[in-house]
Amino acid sequence: MTSRPPSPGPARLSPVLPVVAVVALLALPVAPGDGGGAGPADALSALAVLCCAVRLLRARRRPLGPAAWVILGLPVAALVPAALHAVPADAGITGLGRYLQVFVLVPAGVALLIRGRADFRLLAWSLVALGGWQGAVGVHQYVTRTGASYQGENIRAVGTFGVTDVMGMATVVSFGLVSAVGLALGRSVARDRVIAIACALALSVPLALSFSRGAWIATAVALTVQLLLAGARRAVRVVAVVLAGAVLVGGLGVGTTPLRERIDSITRVADAPDQSVTDRYTMWAAAVDMWRDRPLTGVGLKAFPEYRDAHASLALSSGSDTEGAGAAFRRQPLLSPHNMYLLVLGEQGLTGLLCLAGGWLALLVCALRGLCRTRAAGGRGLDCALVACGLLVWQLVDFVYADIGGPSTVLTAVCFGLVAWWALLAGDGPGTDEHSETPARHAPAPAPGTGTGKAVPR
Template sequence: MATAVTTAPVLARGTDVRDRARRAGALAPVLAVIALLLVPGGGGAQGGTGGTGTVADAASGLLVVVCLVRLLRGGARPLTVTAAVVLGLPVVGVCLAAVTSHDPASSLPGVARYLQVFVLVPAAVLLTVRDRRDFAVVAWGLVAFALFQGAVGVVQYLTGTGASYQGEDVRAVGTFGATDVMGMATVVAYGLVVVTGIALGSGAGRARTAALVCAGLLVVPLVLSFSRGAWIATVLACGLQLLLGGVRRAVRVTLVVGALAVVLVGGLGIGSSMVEERVTSITRVTAAPDQSVTDRYTMWAAAGRMWRSEPLTGVGLKGFPHYRDSNASVALSSGSDTAGAGAGYQKQPLLSPHNMYLLVLSEQGLIGLLALAGSWLALLVGALRRRRAGADCALVAGGLLAWQLIDFFYADIGGPSTVLMSVVLGLAAWWALAPEGAAGPGEVRGA
């Protein structure tokens, strides 16, 4: 009898350890994609379907292969009909645009990139994540990566080793370098949205406390990224999360955040003059836009002209750079200047309109835009519909999707950080499309 009493807890602990080991092994391909973004890539922020070929991209391919092997061996569930339709919608527009392209051969790399980012990797993540604990592991993995990138970015600002901004090497870009200035801002914004969802959807306890601490830490590098698009998307996405979490709480949190902003920027002077100038520039986008805004407006207009020439199927994948000059006005500059963060002066070519919706509309036409946007909206609706099954997961998934859909008005795919977006879409897709049994009650507390 005594033996039974003493050995039972040991057996239970052993079982728990084995369960954790199996869980870590199953999620290792997903976590590897996140971790390997630390390896420098040579793609830069090319925009559109450029910037491929990083180690993280290779890891995402391995994730798809591993998932396929598990499916063939019967070790993983297949996609539901709804999930297959929602995730498969982008295939229609992508393939149609490639077939009708004036140069189908040059469109093939674009086909591979779109299928990787919007179909294959999200589907693989959806199939790999099995329950809310897996969801928590990947979500906190995103936060850990954001904290690391943010810490590097803050050090860059304090030591003057960041990317060049207004003649000073102070722009926080993390390990992504000056050629992908949106990389760190995107990663940090993802982490901030995740911890905001956890803090609002979890009960009082260690999970909420950890989330609040992480949120406070991540705000600083996001500000020091000087990324207007990331600021706007984060404010709106977190605002949506606050409203979904309750109006009264939203008012209280807004007041606290406003007070902290005054202390950090006004009182402590964290990037005060530069931040003030950058915030003010948001309101001057029509009255007195800088050259980057002028270039963006010019490329938006060029994308609109391309779409009008081929309204249903567009000019073809990877066609924007080819048709840009014939559709753009003389206001377009030759490229954007980058320097700092360990790199010399470079001029980055403007190969996309820096608006995902206009990029898809110009290259894939109305059919492609409806297919892609329809898939994204279906995920967002599905994620928010499940709020009663778990407020924290719903707020995390809904917030990430909202952030991405808003950010797409100012950015598109391109650069090493793009593969992380596919992981985020897959994580949100699991909550929106997974069978009801897998998304049962509980909280995102971690592994």
């Protein structure tokens, strides 16, 4: 009696499909006024974490080593004390759940659901696809003057996120652009490289139209790091592509007066800052002042708005004006310093900053070590390494100008999960099988008399 090969079925589906669904849900429009709370993508991310837990329990596996447990669980050591002494208490509990979702649970779940490089690439391409969709909506908003208000005109591209999350489209498009460049630099198949390069060129247009200076700077730094890590030959090729993209952008007429003024304002943030920059500097100073009052533990999770006025100078305005993209005029309150490091320092103290930033730096070191092993072994899987390193560098730089909040935040958690898989679980990166859950190993030889052609008697 011969054994039949396993038939294809649901068990053959990629376990990262729930994460792909999380990314896909971010393509849905956000209703005006609903940008601050949890959305469908956040709910589905919790379901993805639950699927991961059930899968591990059924397989009775312990895939994380001691180092991975420490790096992924390090933020908990600071989050719990900061939540306990937060005022009001319910805000502390809400903040604890949000931080655990973004920096612990979802990243760990995504990393554990990825079986190999094929799953990693599937998620990377899903980021590119989402960036393409949001970018297309953003370009349409710019062309038709239906975007968010900027200098009296509704030309700012915000995608489906609306004015309540003006940084959402810029973040999504940046993730897609960095992923596309990493896939282009690391793939050896010509067709894949051409598609990835075309996507990167296309995504550069909506990124410019987002008018987000922080996203521009973070993307420039991340792409530079990817070029340096990819090698000189690939760097020359991509520089040529970037120059071609600059010509394309100019030909499309993107270099308009508002865009040029926005680019020029990057060099004037110290000499002649606009009101948004002044507000940001004032809130940065307020966060540092909160830290000085409570250097070790901070003022508590989600407590920055409660202590802001007591520590901010009179230069701080009452809020920022938002209008357009289907929303009426409203005054948006300034509830965070728009700097993740200073937000953590003010609310969680030095303990929180060391735990969170220390975990991120550990991920970066492990990701770079994995990239070095990949290059030494022939470069197979280099695209995954470049995508992971690029996404992490982008996020660490962007955190200087932004913090968590809004519907797009769950995508930050997904990206941390991609980085965590490469840094902590890919192991012998180039030796990891495309679909295996552990590094590929040669199957042991069958014992004498136990061939697969006959059934073994009971």
